Amino acid sequence: MKRVAFICVHNSCRSQMAEAFGKIIGLNVFESFSAGTETKDQINQDAVRIMKEVGIDMELLQKPKLLGTIPTVDIVITMGCNVSCPFLPCTHREDWGLDDPSGKDDAEFRLVRNTIKAKIEELAERIKSGAL
Numbered sequence: 001m002k003r004v005a006f007i008c009v010h011n012s013c014r015s016q017m018a019e020a021f022g023k024i025i026g027l028n029v030f031e032s033f034s035a036g037t038e039t040k041d042q043i044n045q046d047a048v049r050i051m052k053e054v055g056i057d058m059e060l061l062q063k064p065k066l067l068g069t070i071p072t073v074d075i076v077i078t079m080g081c082n083v084s085c086p087f088l089p090c091t092h093r094e095d096w097g098l099d100d101p102s103g104k105d106d107a108e109f110r111l112v113r114n115t116i117k118a119k120i121e122e123l124a125e126r127i128k129s130g131a132l
Helices: 014-025 045-052 106-128
Strands: 002-007 030-035 075-078 092-095
Touching: 002 014, 002 106, 014 030, 014 045, 014 106, 030 106, 045 106, 075 106
Parallel strands: 002 030, 002 075, 075 092
Antiparallel strands: none
16 A cells, blocks of 8 residues: 655645545555645644534644654655745655735635545546556
8 A cells, every 4th residue: 555645834824735635545555644844733723623623633633743753755745835844755755835814814725625535536547546
């Protein structure tokens, strides 16, 4: 089974949402991890609240993590770093170019959440089909 890491600098918002969706949508397709080069004390509370709207409580099994704490992965997905994106060895890497919704309104968080969900569904299909 492939291992996928969702990477963002602080590992507190977009990458956490991607990890959470990956654990559900990617079940039996890929293992889902997230990490960053720096961490916050907790997951972004707006992201937690917006994910709870779709029945996912990220705080049950997730917390901000550093790159060195996750296992070796096959696929690295960066969320859309506007600064230097963290590097992690892998066989496939792509950037999803997502704007950070931190500090913005709920509509922006929902847009990012829904975009991440759609991208995770597409990623799971690409892995299942052998394209990745």
